[in-house]
Every structure is written in C-alpha cells, then in structure tokens.
Amino acid sequence: MKLLSKCLTTIGITSILGVSGAVSAATDLTMYYPVAVGGALTKIVDGMVDKFEAENPDINVKAIYAGNYNDARVKALAALQSGSPAQLSVMFSIDIHELRNLDAIVPFDDVVSTDADREWLNSFYPALMENGKADGKTWGIPFQRSTIVMYYNKDMFRAAGLDPEKPPTSWEELASMGKKLTKKDSNGVVQQWGAMIPSTGYPYWMFGALTKQNSEVLMNQEGTETYFDKPGVIAALEYWQDLGNKHEVMPKGMIEWGTLRQNFLEQKTAIMWHSTGNLTTVKNKAQFDFGVAKLPGNKELGSPTGGGNFYIFKKSSDEEKQASLKFIKFMTSPQQAAEWSKATGYMGVGPGAYETETLKTYLKTFSPAAVARDQLTHATAELSTYAAGRVRKALDDAIQSALIGKATAKEALTDAQKQANLFLRRYK
C-alpha cells in the first residue's frame, strides 16, 4: 500500500513537472528487445541495464522483451503509432530499409556530435555494418549479432570412426561424414541423424549460407533486386533437399528452429547448423564433448551475419536521443560487448571486445567462442530488401515447399522471384 501511494505520488510529481515544463532530472528510456534463441538472455540484458543505470543515475532504461524479431518490430512500431513512448529498440538488422521507409528511425550520424563518437561509429567489424548502413549513413549499431556456425558432437564422431578435430569442411564431406554419423535400428528407423539444418523460423537465413557457399548472393546492396532464380541459387536449394532425400543424412521435411538445440543436446543429431547465440547454452548443457566449426563450403566458405542492431526512433526528444546514444555506447563498449559475448555466445561486435582480458582469458579456455568472429571474413549480408517481410516470406515459403517436396527447387524459387519482383518494382 505504502509502495503504491509512493508510486502514485511519483507519477503525480512527474506529470506536474511535465505539465509545467520544468526540466526533469531523469530521462526515461523505453527499449523494445527481441529474444530469438531463448535461454537466460533477458536476465543478462537486465544485468547490463542495471549496471548502466548505476553508472548513470539520471537515466532510467525500461526493457520490454517482445518475443521474436518480428514480434518486437510489430510491438515497437505499434507503440510508436499509438503514442506510447519508445526511444530505442534492438530490432532485426535487416529491418533497416523498411524502418527508414516508415520514417521511424534516425541515422546515428545525426545524433553523434564529437569526433570520439564518430570514431566509435567506425569501431565495429565492417561485415556487421553491412546491414546497418544505407545511403552513406549509419542507421543501426550492431549488438545481438551472430553468424551461423556448425555445432558437432565429438563423441559421435569418435564412435563413427571419424576424427573429432576434423569436422566437414565441404558439401561432399558433410554428406559423406553425415552418412557415417546416421544410425538406424534393426527396423530401419533412424536413431541418430548425421546433420540438421533448421527450416522453420529463419529458413532464408540458413539458405543465405548455402547460397554464399555456392558463391551467390540473394540480393543487391540497395535492396531493390533479388536473385532467387539464378542457377547457383537453385543448386544451393537442391543440395539442401539432397541432404534429406538423396544422402538421407537429415530428416525429410521440416526441421524446427525452436527445438533443434534440444535435439542436439539430446544427441538426436551429430551436427547442427545454428546461430552462435546458442553457444553458451550448449556449453552449459551439453553432456558430451562438442565442437564448433565454420560452416562447410562448396565454391567458398560462407555464412550470412544475422541478429539485431540498436536503432534510435525519430519520435523522441533530443535529450532522449542523447541518453539513448549514451546507453548504446555503453552496451557496445568493448568491455560490455566482451561480457555479453561470453554470457551468450553472440559475437563481440568490434575488435576491441576481443582485446579485453575478459574475452582473451575466455578464448584461451574455450576456443569455440572465436569461430563466429573468424567466420566474419567469409560473411555476407543477411537478406535485406525493401518490402522485406514480403520478400522474406516468399523465399521462406519457397524453401519450405521445396523441402517438403511440394515443388522442385527451380519451380519454388522461380515463384518466389516473381513475387519479389512484383512487390519490389514499386520501389524502383
């Protein structure tokens, strides 16, 4: 009761201050935050927010955890439209074109004022900035960023007579090793799969890896064209189909994004492709010896980057923008980025993070934590276009209908390309 009246008084005072136009001492920030891989992420973010508030008593940050990337975007934009406050958000790095299109975000170049700040803008891995820049300006600051990495069960490799230090590095090896790792019982029912690549959740993302490995890209940098029906892209999808249908090292049909980590932990599959954001959870929960490696390649190695960037909303006051900037600078500072990376498995967003004692010591005892970073040299941008939701879904649907055998890879991707053309032509 006491607490309640205290709250009410505070609200009363704040509103009086607001009405009278007096300068309020504290800046309140509301941040929408997406949780894509589950686990204890919210606690980790809360911990970082608390630390920031302790250092900056004049800024309060309220984090709203809003489901997956799509949900977070929908909720943040709905809040903005309804007039509820939201000053910043972590959202899909690939939402940049649409957020700009909606006039919802401001470029960081307009918010920073000092040379030190401008230098800070350049302190991140360039590969992570690919999805954050447009029109020569920086709109998104990398934070919850990942690449796809290959987790593999070393115990199973040993049991199958494979060298646990030599995971597959090419498509052929993935198929041939996968065959050795796939185990059936006497009735021919598979007990243990060779590999699993998730085909729900973010299928276009996994597909981005396969296409890059086949030396193709899915779209142009401007986000106005897609290349879904190129022969190399079609071949990449055919390889994905083959893993299930021809090589039989992967279950046919859909593989759930959400439950894949559990399948790996329960040793239902020897290999999984998944976000590096799962790393710390796998490390904590795996009852077996596991390894992490770069994804295998075909013509080259490759993985898309992925995950979320910080954005600042246009509909906020200048003080709020400066407070947001301060918060984002704190969250992405080398020390915080290092601790974040250690706690989750997401990447340290700049070289600075890997120079800290925290990550240096961590990498000495746990080398898999460096794989995502090392893979950045082979990284490509994640699928990001205008009409992004539409284009992404067209590609997702195409991938899924090819994997469940409803259409051939060529038919499915040609259809997806047609849809993408239809909705992108309005932006040209």
Next chain:
Amino acid sequence: MHNRINLKAWLLLLPALSFLIAFTHWPTLKSIWRSFAWAGSDVAQSQFVGLDNYRLLLEDPVFFKVIENNFWYAVGTVPTSIALAIIMALWVNSKIRGTSLLRLAFFTPTILPMITVANIWLFFYSPNIGLFNQLLGLVGIEGPNWLGDPDTALSSLMVMTVWKEAGFFMIFYLAALQSLSPDLFDAAKLEGASAWRRFRKITFPLLMPTTLFVLINAVLNAFKLVDHVFILTKGGPDNESNLLLYYIYEVAFSFLDSYYAATLTVVMLAILAIIALVQMLLLERKIHYR
C-alpha cells in the same frame, strides 16, 4: 412538437452514432482512400496513385490463393455447421431425459474463447503426441502432420471451426423450435404425416428466418474469424491455410504495407457487402415471416 421529438431522437442517437462514425465509417473511408495511395521509397508522404494497388492485387498469387482458400473454407464450414446445429437443436428439443446436460455439452465450445479452443486443438492435431494421431495409432495408422501438411492444414481448421460454431447456431434454432406452435404438429400427426415429412414441410420452412440469420452470420464469420489461424498454422504451410483477413493482418503488420493492406480490406468489404445483399434478396422471397 414534431421537431422537438426529432431533435430528441437525434440526441439519443448521438452517442452511438459518434462511435459508429469514429470506429466504423471514418476508418472505412480512410481505407478506401489509402487503397488508392502509396508512399513510395524513402518518403513518408503518401500520394494518389490511382489503380496501382489494385493492379498489384490482380498479379498477386497469394491474394488469389487466400480468396480460393476462403471460398472453400466457407463452403466447408457453413452448411456443415448449420446442418449440425439443426440436428443438435432437434435432439435437445425432444422430450428425452438429460437434455439440459446435452445442451450444456453442445454449447460448451461456444463459451470458450476462440484462442483457447485453438490452443486445445493444437494438441489434438500435433503430430506425435496429439490425440488424433494417438487414436489412429491404436488401429495401426500413422496419422499425418495435420497442420503441417499442405493437404490437411485447411481442412483441419475447418473441422475445428465447425465444432466451435455449431453449438452457437444451435441456440438460435432451439429458441426458434420452442416458439413453434405444437398445434401444427398435432394436426400433421392426425393427418398421418411421417416425422421426416413433418420436418420437411413444417419445421424447416418455419425455421427459415432463423436459417437466414444464421447463414449470414456463418458466412460473415467465415471471413471475419481468424483467431485460430494465429495459433494453429499462421496461414502456413506455404499459404495453404491462409485466409483473407489473416493475409490483411500479415500485409499490414508483418510486411508493414498499410496501402496494400487497405486495398485488400476494400476488397474484403466489397465481398462481404455483396454476400449479405445476395442472401437478403434471394432468400427473402422464400421465407415465411409471421
């Protein structure tokens, strides 16, 4: 005198009217305007683009898919749930013991919110642990992945909808049945008419006003109710179970394309208006009102 009454009537109507205008008519007009507009890239300023959005619609394969789905969804759910509702109403209207329990049982699906129902049915349909596949497993059949298989996804939605709706419509039929005069049936019995004949010649025609009401509601519901799509399939796989209203939601809130969403909304409004009009005009003539 007359004027004063008029003014009073208008004043009484005002609260309801202002809400109706603010939340129905104004948004409708706004949607119609938006369906002819487009913001283009990098500009938040919308401008008139004529029929561009409608041209896009005619080329959009997903639009035709959801219209087709919605058609089959209506065809699959409306007659079945009306027939079931009549049968159930006749049953619980008969003089057998335990009818109130039976009424409760039939009505239960209706009092549950759609979201709850969908979540329950999610477990019925789930591939490995689901009720249906466990039952099928008892007789040695490996059941399909009901919601994940393109061939069964939409039908699965329909079955659940019929289950949910039939009980609701039953209530209307039950009320109608109880208002019918028993004299008609006694007279028919004296004439030696069979039970089927009594139903066909007396009950069914006298139920027609109810049927029209239920029919309109059922058809509108087939377009208006998509809560379960969110829970069960999200329109998937590959739009196989996508319905028009869910597609509008997707376009507006996932694809962030409010202009195209407005275009689809206008199409939906037109469809609903036409359906209601046709039903009123065609069926009005064949109905006995007292």
